[in-house]
Amino acid sequence: MNRKIPHICSFAAGLSILVLSQMPACAYPDFQTFITKSSGRPVNCAFCHAHSDGPDGAAPGQIGRLTPAALERLGRARAAFEPGVDVDSPILNAFGNHIIKSLGKRKFLEIRTAPEQLAVLLPQDSDLDADGIPDVQEYRDGTHPLNRNDGRPLLLLKHNFQKNLASILLTMAATAAGLFGLRHLLLGFAQAMQLEEATEEKEEI
Amino acid sequence: MNLREIVQKIEAYLAERFPTGKLNYASLVEHKLVPVHKLSWAYYLGGLALFFFLIQLGTGLLLLFYYQPTVSDAHASIEYITEHVPGGALVRNLHAWGSSAMIAAVIVHLLTAFAMKAFARPRELTWLTGVCLLGLTFALGFTGYLLPWHQIAVNATKIGLQSIEQIGQYLPGRMAAWPSVIKETIQGEPSVGQATLSRFFALHVIVLPLCMAALLGLHLFSVQVHGMSQGVDEPPRRYEKFFPIFLIKDLSLWGIAFLALFIAALCIPFESFYAYPLFEPFNPKGSTPDGIKPEWYFYFLYYPLELLPFWVVLLVSTAAVVVLLLAPWIFKNTSRRTLRLLAAVASLYLFVMTVFGEKIYQLFKH
Numbered sequence: 001m002n003r004k005i006p007h008i009c010s011f012a013a014g015l016s017i018l019v020l021s022q023m024p025a026c027a028y029p030d031f032q033t034f035i036t037k038s039s040g041r042p043v044n045c046a047f048c049h050a051h052s053d054g055p056d057g058a059a060p061g062q063i064g065r066l067t068p069a070a071l072e073r074l075g076r077a078r079a080a081f082e083p084g085v086d087v088d089s090p091i092l093n094a095f096g097n098h099i100i101k102s103l104g105k106r107k108f109l110e111i112r113t114a115p116e117q118l119a120v121l122l123p124q125d126s127d128l129d130a131d132g133i134p135d136v137q138e139y140r141d142g143t144h145p146l147n148r149n150d151g152r153p154l155l156l157l158k159h160n161f162q163k164n165l166a167s168i169l170l171t172m173a174a175t176a177a178g179l180f181g182l183r184h185l186l187l188g189f190a191q192a193m194q195l196e197e198a199t200e201e202k203e204e205i
Numbered sequence: 206m207n208l209r210e211i212v213q214k215i216e217a218y219l220a221e222r223f224p225t226g227k228l229n230y231a232s233l234v235e236h237k238l239v240p241v242h243k244l245s246w247a248y249y250l251g252g253l254a255l256f257f258f259l260i261q262l263g264t265g266l267l268l269l270f271y272y273q274p275t276v277s278d279a280h281a282s283i284e285y286i287t288e289h290v291p292g293g294a295l296v297r298n299l300h301a302w303g304s305s306a307m308i309a310a311v312i313v314h315l316l317t318a319f320a321m322k323a324f325a326r327p328r329e330l331t332w333l334t335g336v337c338l339l340g341l342t343f344a345l346g347f348t349g350y351l352l353p354w355h356q357i358a359v360n361a362t363k364i365g366l367q368s369i370e371q372i373g374q375y376l377p378g379r380m381a382a383w384p385s386v387i388k389e390t391i392q393g394e395p396s397v398g399q400a401t402l403s404r405f406f407a408l409h410v411i412v413l414p415l416c417m418a419a420l421l422g423l424h425l426f427s428v429q430v431h432g433m434s435q436g437v438d439e440p441p442r443r444y445e446k447f448f449p450i451f452l453i454k455d456l457s458l459w460g461i462a463f464l465a466l467f468i469a470a471l472c473i474p475f476e477s478f479y480a481y482p483l484f485e486p487f488n489p490k491g492s493t494p495d496g497i498k499p500e501w502y503f504y505f506l507y508y509p510l511e512l513l514p515f516w517v518v519l520l521v522s523t524a525a526v527v528v529l530l531l532a533p534w535i536f537k538n539t540s541r542r543t544l545r546l547l548a549a550v551a552s553l554y555l556f557v558m559t560v561f562g563e564k565i566y567q568l569f570k571h
Contacts, residue, residue, distance in 0.1 A: 041480045042495035052485055144481040149287070149294075149474035160472035171467055179460045186449035193235065 034115035039142030047144065048096035055091040066090055081106040094128055095135065095145045102126075132159025221327045227430045239433045239451045240441035247317035248433050248451070249458050254314050256459045257307035258421070260466065261345075262414070264300040272352070274406040276399045279354035280486040294474070301475035302466055304346055308502045311342045312555065319532065320548035322541045323434040329533040331427040334420050336529050341417050343502070348409035350500055351402065357483035360497040362405075363397050371515055396489075438541045505555050508562035512569055 035043045046052035050061030058064030066074060070090040077089030077097070083104035087097050099108060102122050111117040119136040126135045131148035133155050138145040141152055161168065206214075227233070239248060271290055273282040286293040315335060318324065324332035351362045366388050373384040393400025435441065445451055476484050482494045499507050509518045528535060536544060557565075 042482060043480065044482045044485075044494070046482070046485070052482065053491070142480070143477075147481055149476050150481045151477055153473050153477045156474065156477055157472045161468070164471050167471065168468060172464060175460045175464055179457055182456055183453050186453055190446075190449040197235075 028112060030112045031115045031118065035139065035142045038116070038140065041142030043142050043144075046093070048092060048099065050091055050093050050096075061091060063091060078105065080104060083107065093146055098122075098126065098128060098135070131156060132163070222330045223427065224327075224430050233429055234448045237432055237447035238444040239447050240436055241443040241445055242437045242441045244317070244321055244436050247314075247321060247436070249455055250310055250314035250317055251428065252455045253458060253462055254307060254310040255421070255425075256462055257303050257310055257466075258417070260299060260303040260463075261307060264296050264303060265410070265414075267296045268300060269410065274352070274402055276354060276402055276487075279352065279402065283353045283355075295470055298470035298473075298475055299466060302469045304349060305475075305500070305502065306462070306466060308342055308346055311339050312502075315339055316548045316552055318434075319551075320541070320545040321434060321436040322536070322539075322544055323436070324533040325434065325537070326533070328427070328431055328434060331424060331431065332533050333530065334424040334427065338417065338420050338424060341413055341420065345409060345413050345417070346500060346502060348405045348413065351397075351405045352409065353484075354402065354487050355484045356487055356494050357479065357497055359397055359487040360493050361499045362401070364497070365499065365503075366392055366397070368510065368515075372519060375516055375519060436541075501559055504562040505558040508558055508566050511566055 032043055032045070032047065035041070035047065044052045045054035049055055051057065051059055053059070053062070055063050063074075073088050073090055076085075077087040077092070077100060080087045080100055081104055083102060085101060085104070087100045089097055089100065092100070099118070099122065103111075103118075107121065111121065119139050122136050122139070124134060124136055127133065127145075128135055129144075129146050129148040131151050133141070133143070133151045135145040137155075138151065143152065144150040239245070268286065271282055271286045271293070273279055283297070286297055288294075290296075318332070318335065347362075347365060351358050369384050369388045369391075371384070373381045376383065391401070391404060393404050432447075480494075480496050483496055485494075498504075506518070506522065509521075
């Protein structure tokens, strides 16, 4: 009896792979088009998906490469119609999962025709990459919400300056101290040179 | 003229350009003076370029400990440096910001040296080595751009190498094949791949820095023995001592430049100026992402290439290089006032193309 269980499991997994691979892989280009148009920055599927070419295909992060366990997680994420479900879809990245968890699949599908709504409906204070720019702002700017090196330069400057203020002040103090010391060292050498010259002149006289 | 006279002439020429008699403590330190006038600030630019070069050497050496020059590992090693090596992101950013700062400093140094007629006799060879150093700096920028092996790096390099090949159609006879040969030699294989990366790595890390060090040595030697050029048409009324006054000011500027570079590298990732898909690993089977273009310091050449026929850009840039190389002889009798005007026009062109190049391109293309 127990021996049959693995067979049943592998049959179910195989069946689900077959069913899921026949289903259309729903990437939503409406959002991508909106971001590119509003921000002027080109973006790709990696904004929300695990793979930059989207969910179709057999590369890591795409449906063709999913293990039975990953397919199960995908199924759960696809069934998360209401907000608040802790989804972990293997074809989405952390931002994609964050969208589904915050809005639910139903609401997400509803706003496809008005993608600008996503920036209003997502939690305003969430900052997944901790770069100081909220995810909704990154969505509007076309910068990646999971890449702390990607963001509007001035906003990154403001955030990183505050974050590294102690290091900056210490470096300023060290540079100033170094220059102060170097200046006095050089002035000292120059005075010694003049003194030497004066002594030589006196000796000549 | 017999051989002896020719040799004597060459000797005299070199003796005037490299007066080794001045290689003593008194000439180089004790009695060396720097003119003080309205363009004195330009005397600091060469030192600033040297400072950025030293930063590049230091940060480049540190990056070498982790960087892997293979198409399979290059991008991953860069990500490893940025995300996992302590201080790696700072060092990498210092290298990226430093390269731009160095190129900017070298360009402004060249323009001000031109405006101040710093190429006038006996400083012709100082000027020539300076122009070659500018070329080497651009070459370092071009070869270094490919090393991270991301989308923009590989695709921009492809465009750059294609431009070399295009030159062939304007050359006569057998010479028409030369650019293709040069391109294939640099590329190392039919398309940009492992051989290209290996060659660019060797050029960027060994060949070009060694050439740079040799030329820089000659340039600095020449600058030291001749001292600062007069810089203005009317004789300067005031001078200051090179040691210690000018040197202290120079080192203070290095300190300020270091702080500016440090803050920029710590707070603004260089990549933030571009769209993130451009920094994904290069995928030879994938489509080319939008927004591929060279680094900002090639815009003055890139946007004209996009807008004008290739032969026009080729002709103008060849003429510009020839004029730069022969400046000491072409502008021998030109006043500094005229040179300042020419330098201002060149600066304006570079500024407009660098800052507004894309807007101009869109205006004419759409």
